[in-house]
């Protein structure tokens with residue numbers, strides 16, 4: 001049996017971030033990844049970083065997460081391709097406008113501005129504003145390269161003496177005295193502490209320990225087009241229909257539409273998604289009409305009944321969890337991984353984490 | 363003049379050196395290489411580069427299974443305007 005200090009299960013952006021923060025506090029993390037780097041949500045992500053959220057508890061994390069995303073390239077010494085050209089949130093019907101106005105009333109003034117239709121037209125001439133009823137610009141928000149965040153953390157983990165192994169699925173975790181026995185595809189390990197950050201698969205792993213986290217896996221679709229010359233500065237989003245459109249630094253237009261859907265054994269990419277995206281994106285940004293779609297994909301995100309993530313120590317001593325990141329987790333990764341790093345290494349629980357305790361499901 | 367660059371992926375200008383470097387950094391399976399270098403993600407969707415990369419992996423002793431990346435729809439690029447559907451078409 002191999003001995004190790006602190007083990008992390010799952011090497012998405014979150015697991016890698018947690019490993020980095022553990023290593024930064026002087027410990028040696030060992031990360032197990034079942035497949036390859038970017039296999040999960042992190043590799044399918046659009047990359048929008050928002051500093052706000054409908055749920056006030058999540059909003060606190062998001063606001064802190066945005067600040068840390070700004071500093072991340074310096075901190076890690078690698079470029080995460082974070083581009084703060086703003087997020088433009090639009091409503092195209094009266095109902096959408098009403099809901100949006102109510103939502104933004106709860107956000108800190110100064111974090112966004114309202115733009116009139118004429119202002120939108122003059123700032124963003126490629127947007128068709130005829131149908132726009134209400135528009136807010138959150139100018140510090142923007143787009144990051146999700147995998148660049150993951151790679152940045154991974155690099156830093158290795159530099160600080162941590163280790164990452166793949167493919168290395170964790171099969172079970174069992175307490176043994178004051179240690180934890182971890183069965184993996186690479187053999188058995190003994191660890192002092194374990195952090196599970198395995199996305200929607202966290203549930204089945206923890207249920208073997210008698211811990212029930214009611215995660216529901218829900219499907220999210222996305223697509224990317226061929227590259228075209230940069231024209232779309234901010235991220236455009238229409239919360240009323242789930243539309244998000246952005247242009248990456250490589251010039252590809254990337255986006256999603258619709259709400260999270262039920263999953264089945266055959267969670268496939270759909271024509272309906274392509275059509276809805278094409279209709280809604282061209283309505284707002286006519287120039288994308290002629291762009292060719294290169295790839296579409298679907299992934300399963302980890303959702304909870306109260307819409308909040310699950311972060312903290314579980315009912316089993318020395319076993320921690322960070323999951324339930326829905327489709328907004330990347331924005332939170334820098335702050336969640338920092339706070340859970342401190343909790344695991346120093347035993348200090350930041351008050352910001354209280355609402356996310358795994359024990360809340362009782 | 364030394365040898366010229368060996369381009370593996372023409373869509374994103376990825377060279378053989380870039381692929382070898384990625385493999386050395388631990389991005390040593392086809393899915394990781396795809397994400398790390400961008401090769402196979404351009405307009406050709408891997409049709410012209412995938413085999414080159416598999417060959418490099420094999421040469422470096424890293425090819426555990428002869429497997430391509432997961433092929434995502436559409437098989438060939440489709441213009442957005444062709445996806446708008448018929449007027450009034452619902453689900």
Ligand SMILES: Cc1cc2nc3c(=O)[nH]c(=O)nc-3n(C[C@H](O)[C@H](O)[C@H](O)COP(=O)(O)OP(=O)(O)OC[C@H]3O[C@@H](n4cnc5c(N)ncnc54)[C@H](O)[C@@H]3O)c2cc1C
Pocket residue numbers: 009010011012013014015032033034035036038039040041042043044045046047048049050146168169170171197198199200201202205220221222256299300301322323325326327328329330331332333
């Ligand atoms: C289509 C889509 C769009 C999104 N858009 C955004 C966005 O715009 N903005 C935003 O903030 N967030 C977005 N998200 C969410 C975001 O991607 C994630 O919340 C974030 O990347 C954190 O992911 P993670 O590390 O928790 O999980 P993952 O990236 O899924 O990582 C979990 C890892 O654990 C591994 N694993 C699972 N089980 C085991 C096991 N037993 N042993 C070992 N390893 C295991 C998996 O292989 C996987 O690599 C989006 C998600 C999707 C799917």
